[in-house]
Amino acid sequence: MVRRELPKHQRDLIVERYQSGEGYKRISKALHIPWNTVKTVIIKWRKYGTTETLPRTGRPSKMYEKTRRKLVREASERPTATLKELQEFLASTGCVLHVTTISRILHMNGLWGRVARRKPFLTMKNIQARLKFAKTNIKSPKSTWENVLWSDETKVELFGHNSKRYVWRKNNTAHHPKNTIPTVKHGGGSIMLWGCFSSAGTGALVRVEGIMNSSKYQAILAQNLQASVRKMKMKRKFTFQHDNDPKHTSKSTKAWLHQKKINVLEWPSQSPDLNPIEHLWGDLKRAVHRRCPRNLTDLECFCKEEWANIATSRCAMLIDSYPKRLSAVIKSKGASTKY
Template sequence: MINRIHLCVIKSLYKCTCSVIVSEFCLKRREHHEDQGTHQAAGFGYKNFSQGLNISRSTVQAIVLKWKAYQTTANLPRPGRPSKLSAQTRRLIRDAATRPMITLDELQRSTAEVGDFVHRTTISCILHKSGLYGRVARRKQFLKDIHKKSCLKFARSHLGDTPNMWKKVLWSDEPKIKLFGHNAKCYVWCKSNTAYHPEHTIPTVKHGGGSIMVWACFSSAGTGKMVKMDGKMDGAKYRTILEENLLESAKDLRLERRFIFQEDNDPKHKAKSTLEWFTNKRIQVLVCPVLQFPFFSNKSSQFSVLKVQLLEMKKNTAARRAFIPSPTPPNTY
């Protein structure tokens, strides 16, 4: 709205005209249009309009030409079907950003309550125009407030660490590897009604088909030793694995004697006898604030690569077996 209108004098390089209506507060595009129509009647050029109203010259030209053609600056009727949704309903749908878990069916019912009955596809298009897309929620470790404070304290305490310090870290973990099948999605090319053909399915067995657990370590210089763990792991077995493999891995990777060993906060890792073993061996341990520290994602990625490579090896082995001719049965005649 034009809050106050008064008469003023607009000076140009060529002439001075009086009685030109100018708005003090041009808050809307419509007000710009009205001012430009008044200036055009006073005989100013596009350049003077652009400088006086602080808008582009092409915009001024387009509005003036529209005024000459239609004697109006309002939006003209557009061809095509008008929108089924009101501005209130569009705002209601865009508010989905504040409730990320809401479904399209729930949004559809919400719009019906305000009097707009629209299809799910229409709601989806409005969300897409607002930059909102449906994605699978990422699974993340549940952290209490005390865990978050511990993680923040850990991160701040290591802000000044140099890259050379992290190169001395020997990372370790105990991943579980499935022996039958895999958890990842697998896509196949198949025709209709052939989804359950043997070549289009992934065989599964009860109780997962078994798995093995290994202890492995790596650093920026490469991978260390990997040891298969038999039976239930306890503090004594864990110390035996460290005794036989930790120092040898550090030596093979050419780490300095004062390397830093990283492990999670598993109870057997924090046993009193295990901590005494590290003290006697003079091995510095990188203390993690929680059991599954989210910042150490490099461990998960490394062992994920290992599992993918094992799966590819199984596929290649099965493919090679298909080309091996079956042995000829002995002649019994």
């Protein structure tokens, strides 16, 4: 949609009529020119004392301000729309633009193409449970979270760390062995780990052999739970946290925890962002893959070494900031957060 500039003789005529005492509406009706255009010409004449076309900073935009707002609104309401789809949307309004122009306009309005973050799917029940958990615990004292033993499982792949890695290289050397990251099909194998930590540091880290079920989970807890509590010198009446995985919430596991008189933190489903151990898993995987393990034995060994090397200050910082996680959940009304 191209703007058509009013000829100079018409602009002069508008000013002449205005000087003779005619109002905007009367001039508009007499000359068949939109009222807004009449107003713009007169304001410009009063400000600059001329009806000449003033120097511009660049080429006039092909898009009206109203159409620009439509584009920005469409992109905001449909964030997954491609540039091609936005181009087709504009074409349906009568405005034909190149995709690079559309991209530039969106950038000027603060909209940038970014990789969408992957977050757990949340039902309305999940959202309500998360919001209830956050509101119930937001005023809990710092000592409450310092006395929680946080736990979780994670899978670590031998060659599966998919974060970007940059190299310094010359042109046409992208495929030299020293400038590439080796990969194999299916990640080259992986190991499953169970671990725990508190504000006092990291606890046990155990490799899970085969598929974990309720009985195997209970055996891991029996061997490592109290040992970790003693290592970190936690209070006897500590609180144990684990998620709502079926092996964690099975009748036999609940009975085992009740028999051992272990207080379990009530946990909302689909809430990895509320478990600070997720940050430690990220730290662990980055540290391990920097050491380039060659086989699963190396992988397990490096994992245990790096887990033990995680600084106590790092653990304490994650727990100190826990109220911020709860505040973020409340602010998002139970939806996913940045954590």
